[in-house]
Amino acid sequence: MYGCHPVSPKNLIPMNSTLALLKDRLQTALVAAFGPELADADPVLVPASNPKFGDYQANGAMGLAKRLGLSPRAIASQLLNHLDVADLCDPPEVAGPGFINLRLKTAYLEAQLKAIQSDPRLGVAPVPNPKRVIVDYPSPNIAKEMHVGHLRPCVIGDALARILEFLGHNVLRLSHIGDWGTPFGMLIAYLREAYPDALVSGKLDLGDLATFYRAAKKRFDEDATFQEAARLAVVQLQAGDPETIQAWKIVCDLSNRTNRKIFDLMGLSPQIQERGESFYNPFLPDVIAELDRLGLLVEDQGAKCVFLEGFTNKEGKPLPLIVQKSDGGYNYATTDLAAIRYRVTEDRVQRVIYPVGAEQTNHFTQIFQVGKRAGWITDETEFVHTPLGNILGEDGKKLKSRSGEAARLVDLLEEAIARARADLETRLTDENRTETEDFIANVGQVVGIGAIKYADLSQNRTSSYIFSYDKMLALQGNTAPYMLYAYVRVQGISRKGGVDFEALGADSPILLQDESEFALAKSLLQFDEVLSAVEADLLPNRLCEYLFDLSKTFNQFYDRCPILQADEPQRTSRLILADLTARTIRLGLSLLGIQVLERM
RNA sequence: GCUCCAGUAGCUCAGCCGGAUAGAGCAAUUGCCUUCUAAGCAAUCGGUCGCAGGUUCGAGUCCUGCCUGGGGCGCCA
Structure with a gap:
């Protein structure tokens, strides 16, 4: 056992954050020079703007001039009298209006590199207090093929997940796929009509997904009877009718396998878990009930809403976030709220990252607001929407395929x-x-x-x-x-x-x-x-x-x-x-x- | 109408809590292969940081107004 996981010297190497180390020294010097009330003062240590100024520069002296009633240069030089960085830097200098220039010693650089040489993490220490983090992966509607719009969320989300995980955080990758709702009625109805055998054999050719969807859509657009069948299928699905659930599973499976193939081709982390809309389905009534209990719920024009603070509609009246439609159905706001609640109460998450298009900024601001007012999001948990710009074609407009649809x-x-x-x-x-x-x-x-x-x-x-x-x-x-x-x-x-x-x-x-x-x-x-x-x-x-x-x-x-x-x-x-x-x-x-x- | 985001070199973009002379790449011009892959390196050219005020020792960065472009604004996701 000894040989399997040797205690490598890397565990003994102190964190190679030169920046953090220098900042600490500067802060100590500030307190030594001007007293403990300076403990909160920031030395404003940043990489030097120009190599001739060394490697780092501390800009804090200028900002402290008023507070200390001294000239910036006087502050800087007094700070230098108390600054001990001889092990890291050549003797620091005051320059310009009050900058402190720091140049790393050759011997220090050589020693740091030497320390990193045997370290598989290349000197990057794991964070001292790992957090439970969720990264939300793109939510391709399972009923459709992935298109350009999914590229950025996938790529950026995956990178963030990898980076945070490498830094030692406990990362949960969740794909919030659209695997529920009205489009499924259409697909299930079409499956019944065109592939009645599939329900028996459970077989359907994977490559058929796109054509399958298009064919279903075509039927839906053309035929009122078919539309009725689709609507019926939705009702049956929500009622949990076993035969309908089975058809639903076939469609989900078909789509999942197609998406997985693309994920693999893209080289996304294999650890992505699917936790789609259907997962939160059982919790939706609870969410509504809880909002009601908290006194946040208002019925308006037959819909159950939470009125938002700071949002108005075109008439200047408070804007509602609809959480239950007048027909009793739920929408994506409800699902997202259920997800927030679940992630806090069950996953015990501390940070949730949503790499989603910038056009949904309002939506996230709104659901986060409601999440906070409902007490689900607290100071202990950080829910953050990282807005993404669009991918444009050479013409500066959203990237389309030749046929005019979103490019596959x-x-x-x-x-x-x-x-x-x-x-x-x-x-x-x-x-x-x-x-x-x-x-x-x-x-x-x-x-x-x-x-x-x-x-x-x-x-x-x-x-x-x-x-x-x-x-x-x-x-x-x-x-x-x-x-x-x-x-x-x-x-x-x-x-x-x-x-x-x-x-x-x-x-x-x-x-x-x-x-x-x-x-x-x-x-x-x-x-x-x-x-x-x-x-x-x-x-x-x-x-x-x-x-x-x-x-x-x-x-x-x-x-x-x-x-x-x-x-x-x-x-x-x-x-x-x-x-x-x-x-x-x-x-x-x-x-x-x-x-x-x-x-x- | 309200609201969010953007506007930096000919083009595509960086620019961290406000710091010293605003940076890259591409394109253009010019050098460098008997030497570890020249898919490289070096050099030159290129700026009213959308406009106008303000805040201060100091503004591309913060505040206000305006202009331009894009998004969003009640039962789609």
Whole structure:
């Protein structure tokens, strides 16, 4: 047993958050210099705006000038008298109106890198107080195929889930699929009509989902009798009629399998659990009853509503959130409220993240308001809607397929793969290389899927972006292929030099001499700071930006510093830097849900 | 009408609690492969941060108004 999970030295390495460490020192110095009432003062430590100012700068002195009745420069220099950072930094300096510039010591950088070298987490410590987190995965209506609209929620939600999980949180991935409601009446009615055998054999060809839906829709639009049958099916479904439930299950299963296939193709976490609308169905009457008991429920025009604070309709009157329709049916607000309640009371969740389109901002504000007023959402639980911009076509409008409908997700993915593959094949011809079909297919898939996901993630999630295969697959710029190439370059060194990175001496020193080595070292040590930032503001594009910056810095290093031809001990030192870069890229991309390649 | 979001280089976008001279990529122009994959590197060019006020030591960032674009606004999700 001993050998299976050795107590690795990583557990002994202190958290590599240089930023946090320095901030702590600055705060201590503030109190030492100006007294305990300064304990709450923020030294405003941020990365330096310009390399000539060092690595970090503390801007706090300016803000404290009024409070302390001293000039910012005087505050800064007094603070410096009490600041002990000799183990981390060169002697700090006061600059400009009162900035404190901090430059990390070479020996400190070298030691930190050395510590990270043997750490699979690359210096990223798990959070001290893990939370129970739910990430809401997109809710494709089970009755329809997934389309462009599902791309961002899937990709961004999956990345956030991976990042939070890596940081040590207990993440529950829930797909809130639309597996209940009126569209099912139509599908069940059509199933009965067109595939009566299916109810007996339980068989239906998977590929038929789209056509199945279209055919059902066509019947529904054309035939009043069929509409009546569909409505009847809904009633039977809600009444729990066994035969109808069975038909419903067949349709759900059909859709789930199709969606799973797309999830797999996209490389989404396999841990996604389906917890659709039908799951919350039994709780809906309780939600209404509880709202009523709390005195929040008002009946208006036959519908049961909660009137919202701060929302008005076109006439300027308070806007209701309808939780039970006048016909007695429930709507998505009811389901979402039931989900909030369940997540708090049963899942005991502390943070719920909804990566959903920005157009639903009002909806979330409204249900969160009701959730708070009902006492389900408290200060202990954070329900957060992370609004997403739309994916637009080249014309700046919502991306459509040629036929004018929302583009099918699977088509986008396959097109990206096909283009990535074609790019590779062109290159193979140009370079007179031959590769196996397996190699070509794999590179095509990894690059294609990686490119499409990275393009999505690298954009600030709040804003819409224009979908362009040419840009996402471009070999230069902030794209997945650029990052993959930096990774491949390192693996190329390993192959060429017959170097086993894992066997690189634990006692070989890291030596930073060239400017590009310093830049790379500093970039490598910022990984944990970036992940903390993403944890806080849920913007994966920050991680993308970091990885792009790291890759650029690496390419500069690669260009300026020969590695295999260098003399020892520089050779090993540079090999370690290269390896750390590759591992950071691999880990970083994996947290974004993107795979790497050893060759491409 | 109310409300939310956006407006930064020719194009696509970053810009963290307000900090020093606003940053990338693409495009354009120009150098660098007998040397670890040139899918790279270096350099040049490019800005009234939508407009007008305000807050203060300091504003792309905060406040007010306006302009432009997009979304949402009672039984769809």
